[in-house]
Amino acid sequence: MSSECTWSVLVMLCFILATGAHGGKVCTVRSSKGENVLFGSNFTFSCIFNKQCTKLMFRNRTLIKYKQYPNSSEVSVDVKNLTEPSTFSCNCKEERSEPCGIDIKPGYPPHVPQNLTCIQKIKSGNVTCIWTTGKGTIINTTCQLRVQNGLHLAYESTMNSTGFCHSSFPIKNLIMPQLFMLLNVSNSLGSKTSGPHTIILNNIVEPSMPEIVNVSCSSRWCNLHTDNHSLNVVEMKYSEVNGNWSTLQTDGKSRLNISSLQPYTTYNFQIRRKINDSVGLWSEWSQQKAAKTKEEAPDKVLDVWYLQEPKPPQSNSKCFHIFWKELNLSDAKGEILRYNISVREQMGMRNPIIAVPPSRNERICCSHCSVSVSAVNSVGQSPVKFINLHFPGLVSGFLSHRTLNNYSVALFWHKLAIAGTEYVVHWYPVGNIEAIQWIRVVDTTAHITGLQPQQCYEGAVTALRSPGPKMASIKSISTWQSAPEQGPVPQLCSKNSESLNVTWSEIPQRKRKGCLKKYTVYLMDKLKGDIHNFSVDHPNRQYVISSLSPGQCYSLWVTAWTDAGEGPKGSDLPVCTPSDSERMLSLVILTGGAVLLACLILLCFCQFTSVQKRFLCCCQGLLPIIPDPANSKCAKTCADDQSEIKFYLDQCDSSVNEEPYNVDVEEVPYPSICTYIKSFSQESSSSDATQITRITDMTEDYISTHGAISGGEEEDEEEETGFEFFPSTHSPFLEPLVLTGGKLTLDAVKIDCSEFLDRT
DSSP: OHHHHHHHHHHHHHHHHHHHHHHSOSEEEEETTOSEEETTOOEEEEEEESSOSOEEEEETTEEEOOEEOTTOSEEEEEEOSOOSOEEEEEEESSSOOOOEEEEEEEEOOOOOOEEEEEEEETTTOEEEEEEEOSSOOSSOOEEEEEEOSSSOEEEEEEOOTTSEEEEEEEOTTOOOSEEEEEEEEEETTEEEEEEEEEEEGGGGEEOOOOOEEEEEEOSSOEEEEEOSOOOSEEEEEEEETTSOOEEEEEETTSOEEEOSOOTTOEEEEEEEEESOSSSSOOOOOOOOEEEEOOOOOOOSOOOEEEEEOOOOTTOOOEEEEEEEOOOOHHHHOSOOOEEEEEEEETTEEOOOEEEOTTOOEEEEEESSOEEEEEEEOSSOBOOOEEEEOOOOEEOOSOEEEEEEETTEEEEEEOTTTSOOSEEEEEEEETTOGGGOEEEEESSSEEEEOOOOTTOOEEEEEEEEOSSOOEEEEEEEEOSSOOOOSSOOOEEEEEEOSSOEEEEEOOOOHHHHOSOOOEEEEEEEETTTOOEEEEEEETTOOEEEEOSOOTTOEEEEEEEEEETTEEOOOOOOEEEEOOOHHHHHHHHHHHHHHHHHHHHHHHHHHTTSHHHHHHHHHHHHTTSOOOOOGGGSHHHHHHHHTTOOOOOBOOOOOTTOOOOOOOOOOOOOOOTTSOOOOOOOBOOOSSSOOOOOOOOOGGGHHHHHHTTOOOSSOOOOOOOOOSOOSSOOOOOTTTSOOOOOSOOOOOTTOOOOOHHHHHHO
């Protein structure tokens, strides 16, 4: 059994050896100057192969050419001016063996150590030292600090990439006022030593970083509360948010009080300390602590200005826009809660007006008045600003301007033309008066700044003088312009066969790209293709195009201009002028419509009963008067034969409402068999009797022919209590016809008596 184990071990060893020989390195490498070479130097890299094969050499995995010595397995390459770390390697082409190679880094030898700085932390008691070697060596460099205190302790560290060395060691058990140190820096390219360096311990003591626990503030000062560490000398620094730092040094035993601060302002505070004025090091600055001072009442008068609105026609009152500038943080001394506006007129004070931020303007209508404006915060009110509202006298032609750059313009005016001790120059974007700005100057020149390119402004210069202000206005102020980006949209107001009245919309301010100068109206004849254009000065937006052909179709569009050029056209407006026949048809339709409307209105009025009665009374005077049958020859003959029938009826009076009187009827034979009926009414006490003859039965044809009335009794009329334009009555076709006054003969009237003869 032992022989079998021996053979098994031998086989395994052979297998391992065979595998290892196959997978081992095929070569060895070497550098003429080692792995670290001087920056930019030249050297030779070579490979010695262990077997015969097709040799390959690489630099940073890139195949490079090499030179081979005769009857030798060594290959090499000369490297020139190496300035970056590189990897050189060799391998056989036929086998997948592990290549042989080396990493070569260029670098510098260290310089003499210098600039030694040491700090002793009171809290830990350790001494930390830092020194430099001039510049980084790039390659690995070892730093060493030796303390010559009898023990000759050495502390090593590694240089960082910027050339600094750092070392720290404890000295708690050392009782000496000073230390002596040697510094050494070394790498594969060289070594440097400096020293001994003398360090006095009292001069390198650094207190621990203090802490600001709390800050209490008033409106003008803040008191800092720190931790319980004893402080001999304290330095404080403070600044507004994003402001510059200010420093203040004080005795650590005193209160850490910072004065001369601004109200309602946020400050950042930091402190540091050291053990003595003359020795020791300052501690690190504490973490920032923010605090805000309290408010005070504003102490600055508001800057107020006003503009008058155009006066409405037939109005004695004037309306003004009052503007005021927002106080800056130092002047407001707190958060402005509201603005108080008081108006004083000849009749006395009005109720105060309150404006809440961010509002900075108010509209006031008054006559011969003054206005006072003040700002209010949580503590108090600012001094009141009084201003008398006057309509300034206008001066023209004395103001000019010149563009300075894309954001500013210079204004000029003549002092003789506008004389005053102070001038107010205001300006605002066209169409946005709430964005008004103004400045006050005493010279005849003003620079307007903060303008936006491709924006149109207008403004004025007002001379403040007694007895009243004078103002010169200026329009179309712009620093840089381009052609408008959008065209106006035309609309048709009216048209006839020979003219068109068109208007167009305003272009939005952001699309104007400057100050508009004019519009151009284009009219194209669709039949002929001719295009006519008409120029209209801005700000007019209406134009009448005349001398057109009736019944012709056109296409119309409008463009806008600035000093930089013409903008694109707006939308097209197709329009056709009416022909003469269409105009006559329109006139007929309009006239017919007016007549129909009048008839409908009249018909609506006639639905009222009172209107019907008054209209009937007025129309009765236009009806033909029916002759009285009592005046005929036949009636006279009957009177001679004493065969009479008399009726006495009540007189028709629309203003009297009485019951009819009783009637006595008597029938008398007439020789010619014709019978007449007479009615006699009794006389009333207030008026003469009126005789009315009614023909009944046998006179039916006569009555129907001439519109006679029926034989019913008269209806009572309503008594009028007030004046009305139309008398009240019912429908003329439902009421009995009442005839009054006069006697007429009926010689021409023929009465048919055949019915009477038949009855007899």
